[in-house]
Amino acid sequence: MNMTRRNGLTALAMHGALIAYTLVALFPVFVIVINSFKERKAIFRAPLALPDSESFSLIGFQTVMSQGDFPLYFQNSMIVTVGSLFFILLFGAMAAYALSEYRFRGNRLLGLYMALGIMIPIRIGTVAILEMMVAAGLVNSLWALILVYTAQGLPLAIFILSEFMRQVSADLKDAGRIDGLSEYTIFLRLVLPLVRPAMATVAVFNMIPIWNDLWFPLILTPAEHVKTLTLGSQIFIGQYVTNWNAVLAALSMAIIPVLVLYAIFSRQLIRGLTSGAVK
Template structure:
């Protein structure tokens, strides 16, 4: 028993070392942003890896962001777009996944391949056509345009992940609910959805981060002052010849907080969803 433990120990040590190294690589940029957001401009360039000291500590970046920009408006726009997009992605994605996994019909497999094709092809390749459609619909410089694009972008991945999890729900539970006279709508929301909460949390996290961090579509579809998202609003501090790094880093630090909070809230469900999907 002891010999087997000695054989396993080096491999476990390597795995933990690799995970620790990845953790450092992932957290280092975030930590650098927060550290330098509390420093004077000169200290940022003199020693960007140093912690703020009483001599270098400064909140000038946060004062500039809060005083010279409508940062709360940008946060509100990002929040509305992200929450609305996630709601429709999870709702429509779960319903489509339920139909594909529960009901077998002609063309079922081809429809799944069609959605998989949507994962492989970046939606940005159709930017010109998307812009033309939004112009014809009068949706340019509206948050609705962003929500529609992000829902179309997130649905393929959501459908593929959720359909795999729904296929693992025991059929006996659904058959028992049908025998009790429960309609399909209630079976879906009261029986199936609670059982796939880890998958839903996984889809939510993987979908939320690209939407919150996206700069491409807000710049093209909603660049007006009233519809700017937080990532687009930060760009006003980046000039062609000069960049206010205190304000940029402070705004980035504020933009990172919601993503970190979301991950902290759903990390347990996210890990359960990933590990469950790994053995299916």
């Protein structure tokens, strides 16, 4: 009974600490969002107050929508992020399954080679990447970003997913083979559903760096029609650095999509991070 009560109190304390940490982390975002709906005087007069009938204003969002093509920027960012995550999870899961399931000469060496990509930042090869994209005719195309982010995210995806796939019961896979299932069917219908939390973890870990990246969009896709939301926001903020209404509105439009995507994957992320930690 005492052990059960102690575990319950520990879980309650951890839950409370998690809520407190979330509130502290989201407080700057809250301040940015509420002030984006205020007049400039109200921003400096009461920055922590909610907008009311006197201070409420949409002038910042009107400026953003009239001076920048933010719907297009948002569309480009969504295409790049979703496309990159799709290929990262697809190729990462396939490679992780091969490394964890099949034993062959050089298996560990190949896995170590792929894991080296976690420690070596891809930005070191920026010049070579730019030369390859120019030669392939992919500069100022969204495919350039998708290919780069896919290569950037694969090492971490393979490292995490291979560890989870090694924990999948071999008896379950052997039973599928006895029933006549192909290796592709076993991979798609038996293994992937069991490692779904790990895949969500990989997706979240790659989603935020891809969405917030400014380096590669600035180098590979500077054209107006392929700008990402982060690049478009930074250029807009540089032009309207003293227009606080417009700056806060642009920041709000760049932040909110990340929070929505994170909330969608948060449950699977927590399951993936805590899988195997508690027996």
